[in-house]
Amino acid sequence: MRRHLPGLGIELERLEAGPVVVTCIPDMANVAWPAKAIFAGLTRADLEAAKERSPAGTVDPAGDTVALSFNCYVVETPDFVALIDGGIGDGKERPHRLAWHRRETKFLDTLAALGIAPENVDIVINTHLHADHVGWNTRREGETWRPTFPNARYVVSEIELAYWTAVHEAEPQGYTLHGAFADSVLPIVRSVGFEAVPSDAQVAPGLSLRPAPGHSPGMVVVSLETAEGEVLFLADAIHHPLQLGDDGIVCNFCEDPAMARTTRLALLNEAAAGNTILAPYHFPAPVFGRLKAEAATFRFMPLEIEATGQPASNDAR
Numbered sequence: 001m002r003r004h005l006p007g008l009g010i011e012l013e014r015l016e017a018g019p020v021v022v023t024c025i026p027d028m029a030n031v032a033w034p035a036k037a038i039f040a041g042l043t044r045a046d047l048e049a050a051k052e053r054s055p056a057g058t059v060d061p062a063g064d065t066v067a068l069s070f071n072c073y074v075v076e077t078p079d080f081v082a083l084i085d086g087g088i089g090d091g092k093e094r095p096h097r098l099a100w101h102r103r104e105t106k107f108l109d110t111l112a113a114l115g116i117a118p119e120n121v122d123i124v125i126n127t128h129l130h131a132d133h134v135g136w137n138t139r140r141e142g143e144t145w146r147p148t149f150p151n152a153r154y155v156v157s158e159i160e161l162a163y164w165t166a167v168h169e170a171e172p173q174g175y176t177l178h179g180a181f182a183d184s185v186l187p188i189v190r191s192v193g194f195e196a197v198p199s200d201a202q203v204a205p206g207l208s209l210r211p212a213p214g215h216s217p218g219m220v221v222v223s224l225e226t227a228e229g230e231v232l233f234l235a236d237a238i239h240h241p242l243q244l245g246d247d248g249i250v251c252n253f254c255e256d257p258a259m260a261r262t263t264r265l266a267l268l269n270e271a272a273a274g275n276t277i278l279a280p281y282h283f284p285a286p287v288f289g290r291l292k293a294e295a296a297t298f299r300f301m302p303l304e305i306e307a308t309g310q311p312a313s314n315d316a317r
């Protein structure tokens with residue numbers, strides 16, 4: 001199901017399961033990312049092979065790029081409104097990541113068009129604290145960064161928060177996580193505070209964390225129980241559909257590549273066996289899908305999308 005937002009000229013992917021609605025708001029959508037900047041080991045031949053088995057348009061061997069999105073998910077239930085992962089954010093100083101530098105987007109307008117004011121968000125979950133997952137934790141007010149969602153419980157794994165706090169304290173120049181620790185994590189610590197929880201915590205009715213270490217030491221994935229079965233928000237357990245066909249492809253930013261691979265395979269095997277609906281963070285649209293196991297690999301099977309007659313747009317910026 002897609003939801004067209006005429007005022008913004010965009011269409012959002014949306015999963016409706018009884019009283020639960022999950023909407024994907026890409027903070028950045030379908031960007032052609034230099035392949036080696038995320039998967040250093042991939043050759044042109046690897047990309048040609050990956051193109052064959054990946055969704056159309058997601059791998060470009062000639063351009064040496066792969067398509068990436070940065071998908072925040074809004075979960076609306078009768079009990080709560082939750083934002084799962086916080087994207088890149090606006091106005092952040094990221095001089096070494098120009099795609100993330102001093103952005104101005106329609107992210108909050110998009111939320112507003114869904115009828116959600118920042119004050120209405122009850123829960124923000126940071127699956128981990130990398131710069132592209134915490135950006136909307138805060139927004140600039142004059143010279144300071146304030147919580148974007150003033151009434152929300154900001155939830156993070158206690159392992160993750162302790163790890164990056166220690167890294168930050170050991171770095172005198174304060175440049176941890178491209179600056180995101182200083183502008184998107186610390187302002188939360190110093191104002192409303194994080195709810196630092198075990199990696200398997202239940203956060204709200206039907207909403208719980210599951211440990212998924214490797215990419216980052218305390219990363220979690222998020223499980224939502226719905227009338228359609230479990231929806232699993234995958235965070236960075238997987239970065240691109242091409243990894244479904246080759247379990248040896250590990251992203252450059254995984255702290256512990258072997259553990260990241262073990263975590264990924266366990267989650268994918270379980271999701272295929274359980275017919276789980278997946279909501280990956282970095283896949284380009286279509287984002288909701290199930291997995292079909294095929295020999296040693298997996299195929300992403302997008303959910304049936306109901307067309308509205310409106311032109312689809314991949315770009316929510």
Ligand SMILES: [Zn+2]
Binds near residue numbers: 236
């Ligand atoms: Zn990420």
